[in-house]
Amino acid sequence: xxxxxxxxxxxxxxxxxxxxxxxxxxxxxxxxxxxxxxxxxxxxxxxxxxxxxxxxxxxxxxxxxxxxxxxxxxxxxxxxxxxxxxxxxxxxxxxxxxxxxxxxxxxxxxxxxx
Amino acid sequence: xxxxxxxxxxxxxxxxxxxxxxxxxxxxxxxxxxxxxxxxxxxxxxxxxxxxxxxxxxxxxxxxxxxxxxxxxxxxxxxxxxxxxxxxxxxxxxxxxxxxxxxxxxxxxxxxxxxx
Numbered sequence: 001x002x003x004x005x006x007x008x009x010x011x012x013x014x015x016x017x018x019x020x021x022x023x024x025x026x027x028x029x030x031x032x033x034x035x036x037x038x039x040x041x042x043x044x045x046x047x048x049x050x051x052x053x054x055x056x057x058x059x060x061x062x063x064x065x066x067x068x069x070x071x072x073x074x075x076x077x078x079x080x081x082x083x084x085x086x087x088x089x090x091x092x093x094x095x096x097x098x099x100x101x102x103x104x105x106x107x108x109x110x111x112x113x114x
Numbered sequence: 115x116x117x118x119x120x121x122x123x124x125x126x127x128x129x130x131x132x133x134x135x136x137x138x139x140x141x142x143x144x145x146x147x148x149x150x151x152x153x154x155x156x157x158x159x160x161x162x163x164x165x166x167x168x169x170x171x172x173x174x175x176x177x178x179x180x181x182x183x184x185x186x187x188x189x190x191x192x193x194x195x196x197x198x199x200x201x202x203x204x205x206x207x208x209x210x211x212x213x214x215x216x217x218x219x220x221x222x223x224x225x226x227x228x229x230x
Contacts (some may be wrong), residue, residue: 003207031193033216040223041219041222042118042204042206042222042223043158043220045218048216050216055216056216087134090158094216098147098217100216101145101146101163101165101208105157105158106157108156108157109199
């Protein structure tokens with residue numbers, strides 16, 4: 001079975017720009033959750049997508065948005081980038097019935113905002 | 115709200131020594147509990163997880179953890195550390211049951227250094 005793949009692995013953006021990060025879920029999984037991990041911190045929950053809709057959200061502003069596609073892959077979009085958005089962005093896929101108990105994490109996208 | 119505390123920011127042990135990483139959680143009911151490991155610049159690898167049953171959980175790479183409800187703890191242990199265990203370790207808690215069990219709350223992590 002294929003694991004969770006994220007793209008790109010690294011990118012550099014300028015403050016005020018917009019960015020799109022991508023996540024392909026593990027085969028057989030139908031939910032995708034996104035986490036932000038700032039340097040020296042643990043990951044923080046951004047939101048989860050299930051059945052192509054947002055199914056829960058952490059304490060992140062509306063400029064963080066997402067999509068889930070019919071093949072269960074997902075995008076994370078961040079508008080009006082700020083320096084504090086620099087972080088490792090992780091996605092995790094699962095089967096809805098297992099929730100976080102069945103997570104598989106990807107290797108992440110390292111975003112640097114300058 | 116659920117929360118996780120990892121009291122030790124950085125631990126250094128010698129190769130072959132035993133290891134215990136501490137984790138305390140706050141949650142009203144029986145939680146899901148997890149330990150993940152992260153190598154530099156990498157994603158998270160699951161070491162072990164617990165929801166119910168035997169309170170001593172075995173994981174990969176020779177790690178084990180013990181759930182102690184009375185102490186709200188889920189400490190990670192390994193009897194003999196290898197140099198390849200050097201990494202950052204995260205404890206996490208998740209909600210049990212219902213439709214809201216999709217989210218994990220992580221601690222800030224413990225960085226493990228292994229001396230030869």
